[in-house]
Amino acid sequence: MIRWLKALLALLVTVALTWALNTRLGAVPPFGKFLSPFRGFWRNGETANDFPAQQNLALPGLQQPVQVRFDDQRVPHIFAQNDHDLYYTQGYLTARDRLWQMDFITHVAAGRLAEIIGKERLETDRFFRRMGLTYGARKSLDKAMADPTVRTVLTSYSDGINAYINSLTPSTYPFEYKLLDYAPEPWEPLKCALILKYMAFDLTGRSDDLRLSNALGKYGPEVVRDLFPDYPMREDPVIPEGTPLDFKPVPVPAAPAGFEADYSPLVPQNQPDPELGSNNFAVSGTKSATGYPLLANDPHLQLNLPSIWYQTQLAAPGVNVCGVAIPGAPFIIIGFNEQVAWGVTNTYADVLDWYQLKFKDNTRREYWHDGRWKPVRRVVERIKVRGLPDRLDTVLYTHHGPIVYDHNEKPFLPQTPILHAMRWTNHDAANEYLTFYRLNRARNYQDYTAALATYGAPAQNFIFADSQKDIAIWPNGLLPLKWKEQGKFILDGTNPAYDWQGWIPAAQNPHVKNPPRGFVSSANQFSANPKDYPYYLNWNYGDYERGHRINERLARMNHATPDSLRVLQNDNLGLNARLILPRLLGLVQPTQLSAAQQQAYNTLQSWNFYYDAHATGPTIFELWYNNLAKRIWDDDFGKATGLEMRYPTRDRTNTLLLQEPNSQWIDDSRTPAKETLADLARQSFLFATDSLTRKFGPFGPKWAWANQKSTDILHLAQLPGFGHMDLDVGGGAGIVNATSERNGPSWRMVVALGPQVQAYGVFPGGESGNPGSPFYDDMIETWRTGQLHPLVFLRTADEKNPRVKAAWVLTH
Amino acid sequence: MLLFLLILIVAAIAQSFLPWWIVAPISLLLAAGLGRTGGRSFLAGFAGVGLGWAAVATWLNVQNDGLLAHRVAQLLPLGGSSWALVLVTATVGGLVGGMAALAGCWLRHAALGNRNRVGESATV
Numbered sequence: 001m002i003r004w005l006k007a008l009l010a011l012l013v014t015v016a017l018t019w020a021l022n023t024r025l026g027a028v029p030p031f032g033k034f035l036s037p038f039r040g041f042w043r044n045g046e047t048a049n050d051f052p053a054q055q056n057l058a059l060p061g062l063q064q065p066v067q068v069r070f071d072d073q074r075v076p077h078i079f080a081q082n083d084h085d086l087y088y089t090q091g092y093l094t095a096r097d098r099l100w101q102m103d104f105i106t107h108v109a110a111g112r113l114a115e116i117i118g119k120e121r122l123e124t125d126r127f128f129r130r131m132g133l134t135y136g137a138r139k140s141l142d143k144a145m146a147d148p149t150v151r152t153v154l155t156s157y158s159d160g161i162n163a164y165i166n167s168l169t170p171s172t173y174p175f176e177y178k179l180l181d182y183a184p185e186p187w188e189p190l191k192c193a194l195i196l197k198y199m200a201f202d203l204t205g206r207s208d209d210l211r212l213s214n215a216l217g218k219y220g221p222e223v224v225r226d227l228f229p230d231y232p233m234r235e236d237p238v239i240p241e242g243t244p245l246d247f248k249p250v251p252v253p254a255a256p257a258g259f260e261a262d263y264s265p266l267v268p269q270n271q272p273d274p275e276l277g278s279n280n281f282a283v284s285g286t287k288s289a290t291g292y293p294l295l296a297n298d299p300h301l302q303l304n305l306p307s308i309w310y311q312t313q314l315a316a317p318g319v320n321v322c323g324v325a326i327p328g329a330p331f332i333i334i335g336f337n338e339q340v341a342w343g344v345t346n347t348y349a350d351v352l353d354w355y356q357l358k359f360k361d362n363t364r365r366e367y368w369h370d371g372r373w374k375p376v377r378r379v380v381e382r383i384k385v386r387g388l389p390d391r392l393d394t395v396l397y398t399h400h401g402p403i404v405y406d407h408n409e410k411p412f413l414p415q416t417p418i419l420h421a422m423r424w425t426n427h428d429a430a431n432e433y434l435t436f437y438r439l440n441r442a443r444n445y446q447d448y449t450a451a452l453a454t455y456g457a458p459a460q461n462f463i464f465a466d467s468q469k470d471i472a473i474w475p476n477g478l479l480p481l482k483w484k485e486q487g488k489f490i491l492d493g494t495n496p497a498y499d500w501q502g503w504i505p506a507a508q509n510p511h512v513k514n515p516p517r518g519f520v521s522s523a524n525q526f527s528a529n530p531k532d533y534p535y536y537l538n539w540n541y542g543d544y545e546r547g548h549r550i551n552e553r554l555a556r557m558n559h560a561t562p563d564s565l566r567v568l569q570n571d572n573l574g575l576n577a578r579l580i581l582p583r584l585l586g587l588v589q590p591t592q593l594s595a596a597q598q599q600a601y602n603t604l605q606s607w608n609f610y611y612d613a614h615a616t617g618p619t620i621f622e623l624w625y626n627n628l629a630k631r632i633w634d635d636d637f638g639k640a641t642g643l644e645m646r647y648p649t650r651d652r653t654n655t656l657l658l659q660e661p662n663s664q665w666i667d668d669s670r671t672p673a674k675e676t677l678a679d680l681a682r683q684s685f686l687f688a689t690d691s692l693t694r695k696f697g698p699f700g701p702k703w704a705w706a707n708q709k710s711t712d713i714l715h716l717a718q719l720p721g722f723g724h725m726d727l728d729v730g731g732g733a734g735i736v737n738a739t740s741e742r743n744g745p746s747w748r749m750v751v752a753l754g755p756q757v758q759a760y761g762v763f764p765g766g767e768s769g770n771p772g773s774p775f776y777d778d779m780i781e782t783w784r785t786g787q788l789h790p791l792v793f794l795r796t797a798d799e800k801n802p803r804v805k806a807a808w809v810l811t812h
Numbered sequence: 813m814l815l816f817l818l819i820l821i822v823a824a825i826a827q828s829f830l831p832w833w834i835v836a837p838i839s840l841l842l843a844a845g846l847g848r849t850g851g852r853s854f855l856a857g858f859a860g861v862g863l864g865w866a867a868v869a870t871w872l873n874v875q876n877d878g879l880l881a882h883r884v885a886q887l888l889p890l891g892g893s894s895w896a897l898v899l900v901t902a903t904v905g906g907l908v909g910g911m912a913a914l915a916g917c918w919l920r921h922a923a924l925g926n927r928n929r930v931g932e933s934a935t936v
Contacts, residue, residue, distance in 0.1 A: 007918035010850075011840075014911040018836045021904065032908060035901040036832035037868035038824075041884060042901070045876025170831075175880070721886025772880030 024181040026118075034178055044175040045772040053806045059163050061156075062088060062812045070806040071792040074767040074775045077313040077322075077804075079797035083149075084156045086316040087330045089810060091160025094310055094327050095187075098769040099164065100174040101306045101716060102328030103184060106191040109133045109198035114391075115384040116182045122385060129381045130395050132402045133201060136427040137193035140456070143429035145189065150433045154189040157330040161187040175771055176717060192433075195328035200426045200458035202301070203276060203346045208540070209354050210420075211646040213261040213490040218643060227665075230485065230539045231530055232651035234579075236548040238347075238461055238475055238521070239512045239528040247508045249534035255483035256497040261356050261490035276301060276743060277542050278345035279569065279736060280463040281521035281550055282471040284514065289559040292754040293465035296565040297334055297343025298745035300738045303713040305723055305777060307765030309334075309747045313793060314440065321440040322759065322793045324747050327769075331436035334749060336759050338795075339443045339467050341751035344460040345522045347475040350538040351425040351459060353486075353500070355400045355493030367398055370496045374399070400493060401427055421493055423500055425478045430456020445470045445513065452476045453506045461522035467753045472513040473520040475527040479504045484536045504535050519554040523547035523736075543650050545575035545734045562750045562760055562788075569748050570786035571736040572611040576650065577621050581609070583658055584624065587681035599699045600689045611737075613706035613730040620703070622732070623688035629653050631680045635669045650734075705730060711739055713764055713780065715771070722771050729784050737786070748788060760788035815846045815853065819860025819909060827864075832905075835861045839909045840916035847917030857913025862906025869898045 021032025034040045051074075064081040066089045071077065076093045080086035094102070107113050111129035113121035144150045165184050177184060216224045282295040301308050309324035314332060323335015334343045359376075360366040366373040377397040382390050396403040400421035431454045438451035448464045452474055455462075459477025464470070480487075480500040491498040510527040512520060524542030527533070553568050581604060590601050600620050607617030633647040634640065647653070656663050661677045668675050689699075696702040706728045715722035731737030731744070738744060749761040764783040768775035782789060792803050819842050823835045839857040847853030873881050873894050881894030890896040 003918065003922040007915060007922040010911065010915035010918050014836055014840065014908070014915045017911055018833050018908055021908065022831075022833055031904055032832055035865075035869075035904050036827070037865050037872055037901060038827040039832055041880065042869050042872040045872055045880040047872070047875035719883075719887055720889065721883040721892065771883050772876055774877075774879065 029179050030181050033181070039171040041175055041178050041772075043171050044178070044770060046768075046770060046774065051806065052808075055808050057808055057810045058812065059088075059092060059160075059810050060812070061159050061163065062810055066810040067797040068093065068808045068810060069794065069797070069804045070808075071801070071803045072805050073311070073779065073789065075311045075313070075792065077792065077794050078315060079794075080316045083152055083316060086156075086314055086319070087153045088156040088160035088163070090312060090314060090325070090330055091157035091187075092164050092810075093160075093312075094325065095161040095164035097767055098306055098310060098327035099161070099184060100176040101769050102161075102191075102195065103187075104176070104716060105198055105328065106194045109137070109194040109201070111381070111383065115386060116180055118386045119388055122383065122391065125383050126381075126393055127404075128201075129383070129393060130402055130404045131201065131205065131422070132395075132397075132424075132427055133194060133197045134190075135379075135397075135402065136200075136424075137190055137197045139427065139429040140197070140432070141190055141193040144193070144431050144433050147431060147434060149437060150431060153330050153433065153437065154192055157192065158187045158189050174769070179719075180717075192329050195326060196432055197426055199326065203458040204351050204424070204426065207350075207352045207354065208646055209487060209490050211644055212488060214643045215637065215645045216489055217260065218641070218645070227648040227652055228488075228539065229652065230488075231526065232544060232649065233655050234548070234651055235526050235529070235544045236551050237526040237528050237532075238473060238547070239510045239532060240515050240517060241529050241532060243512050243515065243528075243532055245532075245534070247505075249508065250481070250505060252481060252535065253483050253501045254497070255486070256492070256495060259356075259489075259492040259495075259498065261492075276346065277524040277546070277738060279521070279523045279546060279550060279738070279745075280343040280345050280461065280473075281519060281554060281565070281568070282341075282463050282465040282473075283519045283554060283557060283560050283565075284471050285469045287518045287554075287557055287560050288752075289561050290752065290754055291469075292467060292752065293469060293471050294560055294562060294565055294750065294752050295336075295341040295343060295463060295465040295471075296569060296748075296750045297345070297463065298569050298738075298748040299334065299343075299345065300743050301746040302742055303711070303744050303746065303764055305713055305715050305765050305771075306769030307746070307763050307767075309763050311761070311763070311767060311791075315794070315797070319441045320795070322791060323749065324761075324763070331433070332440050333436060334747060335440075336751045336753075336757055336793075337440065337442070338757055339753075340439075340448065341465050341753060341757070341759070342439055342442075342448065343463050343749065345463075346524055346542075347459045347461050347477070347522075347527055348524060348538055348541040349459050349475065349477070349479050349527065350482075350487045351457065351478070351480065353423045353491055354420040355398070355423060355491045355498065356420050357398065357403070357493045364396060368494045369399070370494075397421075398493070400499070420490060425457040425459070425480070428456055428478055430454065430478055432456055442466075444468055445472060448472070449474070449507075452509075461524075461527070463520060463522065465751070465753050467755070467757070469753075470514060471520050472511065473522060474509055474511040475522070476506075476509045476511075479509060479535070479537065482536045485539065486536065488539050508535075510537075517555065519551075519557075521547065521550045521554060523550055540649060543576075543734055546736050546738065549573055549575050549736050562752045562758070565750045566748075566760065566786070566788055568736065569745070569750070570731075572730045574609050574611050574618065574621075574732070574735055576625070576654070576734055577607075577609045577618070580625065580654055580657060581607070581621055584621075584628070584681055584685075587678045588685050589682075592682065593685075596693070596699060597686070597689050600692075601685075603699070611705055611730050611732045611735050613728050614701070614704045615730070616699070616701070616703040616705065618705040618732065619692060619708040620688050622708075623691065624685050627684040627687045628657075628680055631668065631675075631684055632656065632666055636665055640670060705732070709741055711741060711744065713777075714742070724777065724780055727780075727784055745783075748783070749791075750788060757793065759791040759793060761791050762788050813856075815842060815913070816856040816860045818842050818846070819857055819913065820864050823861050823909065824864045824868075833908070835905065835909050836912040839912035840919075843913035843916030844920045845916075847913060847920065850914050850917050850921075853913040853917035854910040858906040858910030860913075861909025862902040865905035866898060866902035869901045873898055 111125035278299040280297040313322040323332040358368040435455040523546035525547040731739035843853040878894035
């Protein structure tokens with residue numbers, strides 16, 4: 001009997017152990033399955049044999065042979081004989097390097113993370129479903145698929161991805177599938193649309209309408225006009241001031257009388273990240289050494305691995321284009337061909353508004369609009385949750401758009417208001433694919449403008465240069481035709497006068513071609529001065545410093561070479577410090593400081609305003625300035641007020657610091673004492689030096705900017721050990737070299753147009769998404785040191801190039 | 813020794829086309845047939861599966877210059893040591909193989925009653 005007990009106990013332990021090691025428990029991977037060197041993660045370490053220099057690969061569905069040559073950074077150069085094979089191969093090779101990443105992002109966008117992670121991601125899923133990314137993706141996809149050219153591209157690209165997925169076995173699944181213990185699912189064109197909608201969410205999915213409505217309710221229109229003006233004091237807009245209009249404006253809808261929105265009682269948990277931005281600039285032939293234009297672009301996005309971008313060359317009859325693509329979407333998004341080069345930065349035109357709704361009753365089945373009750377459309381979202389039953393969530397849609405939150409619950413983003421419908425360009429159908437299809441094939445300025453005309457979201461500043469010596473920039477996308485300040489505050493959802501009533505005609509989006517100053521540029525600042533442009537776009541854009549610094553240097557630039565533009569991309573001068581630091585130093589009496597504090601003070605006095613990695617000036621200044629701004633505004637616009645509001649802009653803060661020392665906003669209304677600007681300046685200086693002393697010890701080289709900033713490149717799932725931490729890099733928010741803690745130049749490119757186009761580029765990662773590949777992060781060091789690689793651009797499939805290391809032939 | 817070798821070889825072959833947990837039934841059945849004492853069966857199962865895993869993991873680790881294992885060893889966390897991860901891998905495989913072999917051996921003992929006990933002690 002005891003023997004049986006012993007034996008059964010051993011059997012039970014064996015079965016339990018095997019089960020436990022084969023099952024994901026919470027965040028713990030199934031260790032047996034994961035560690036098994038026959039099937040598990042060990043199989044994902046790339047070995048020399050995994051990437052043959054020559055091979056013939058049979059892929060189902062290819063129509064003709066495709067030649068692919070790989071350069072020394074593993075960048076594929078694809079030569080196909082027709083569009084179908086070209087995009088099929090792009091899909092196949094992108095999936096080969098990046099399948100998990102692109103699949104994961106579509107899960108985020110579609111609100112399907114709980115399906116693979118578990119119930120802890122349920123709120124994220126509900127948020128994305130209610131933001132309607134899939135709703136927008138379906139609408140855009142329907143429009144795109146109606147175009148036969150684009151349909152061919154999207155279906156063949158998806159077929160290529162599926163050819164790769166179908167070649168996988170559990171032992172060859174990409175690493176992250178094994179860690180998270182799930183399997184790839186088939187790709188479909190909808191996922192391409194989701195990828196673009198996610199990008200548009202990232203770039204246009206935030207809004208201050210609610211915060212400003214609360215400020216308006218609390219302080220009234222006069223204060224809001226003063227503190228939140230429609231145009232900053234210091235600005236250097238994308239379209240140079242004084243650029244004449246080359247079109248006859250259409251009439252703008254009349255502004256309704258006015259609407260007082262209810263307070264929104266949300267409590268903030270985190271601020272939206274204002275640091276997603278980008279730079280692009282192009283100089284004309286008159287400013288370059290060769291007489292041909294030069295173009296540069298560096299989009300600033302979150303620094304992640306696998307990299308956001310995937311470098312590729314795509315060649316087929318009628319096209320030979322090189323640059324970077326977004327994994328999961330066809331085409332080159334930023335790049336060049338033999339005749340033209342283009343790039344993008346985000347434009348902060350206001351394309352997301354909120355409408356306060358009036359329901360008939362608590363069942364919320366009808367809402368009041370245009371003098372009658374209209375039905376609410378109810379969409380039931382079924383959310384799969386790993387290891388648990390499905391969850392159902394009903395999302396209410398009005399004609400404006402979805403109601404992102406319809407009952408009191410913790411919102412995922414704090415500025416998302418309750419009981420408001422969202423109107424957002426990301427839900428409008430537009431054929432962005434056709435834009436990139438045409439841009440990839442553009443030969444001149446006319447081709448470029450024709451390409452831009454079908455573009456919707458996210459609105460971007462499309463910069464352009466060509467070998468016919470034209471340069472241009474168009475802030476472009478679907479831009480609602482608004483009355484002045486429409487959407488600066490929450491809008492009245494009952495009155496059709498508040499609805500969006502059409503679009504700015506595509507040909508009347510802001511633009512400039514070959515301006516007299518000899519260059520074009522953008523860095524997320526205002527598209528145009530309202531004096532020069534007839535339509536209201538937004539009251540607030542990215543801060544002006546980067547754009548102004550770029551223009552300041554470009555204005556002085558002559559005989560420019562690609563290296564001049566590269567050096568400008570790495571410029572570390574802080575214009576905010578240059579403007580404000582002398583004023584701040586004047587507000588503090590050094591005699592009142594301790595010896596140690598005086599050291600910090602003297603450092604700032606002799607600092608040249610450059611945010612270099614080893615400088616200590618930026619460390620002290622940034623902490624000082626931000627704390628001072630907090631001391632000025634927090635009592636009036638912070639959490640203590642009990643309302644969700646935002647601080648005035650940096651530009652408005654600076655005007656106060658420079659010109660309004662007696663402003664009513666300086667006194668901390670929470671204390672009985674009457675604070676002066678000098679008091680706040682001294683307190684915040686001491687706060688800065690004290691906290692730095694606590695963090696790094698006494699003033700010294702440890703206070704280096706790179707230590708304080710601590711730039712990290714993290715794995716998309718934030719896996720420890722899979723990123724690069726604490727990089728030794730300068731730059732920062734508001735600096736041309738916009739490398740901040742977690743965001744930065746996700747791709748730096750410089751293109752020299754001419755009879756033989758030559759381009760340079762780098763991104764902070766590598767071509768491979770496999771953390772077991774040496775090509776996962778091989779470009780980071782080049783990126784960190786501000787260098788660029790010459791980009792291999794082959795004119796023909798057989799062109800000799802010493803940097804080409806492998807040649808594959810793909811056939812049916 | 814025979815049991816160890818058989819587990820090593822049969823498990824290695826089976827795992828190249830079946831899921832990893834096939835090592836459990838293999839070790840259990842082989843030990844049920846050939847295991848003499850519980851202790852020796854456990855050791856044979858542990859070493860048979862564990863050494864197989866160690867050998868393959870070592871080979872893949874060397875081929876990859878320890879790149880991926882170094883990252884996984886920071887995730888787990890094992891201080892980034894790829895060789896510590898090889899050891900953990902071998903231990904996990906070994907434990908399953910050993911426990912299964914132990915269970916197999918003891919199940920046979922239970923099924924056969926006392927009949928084998930004399931022969932068993934003679935061969936130890």
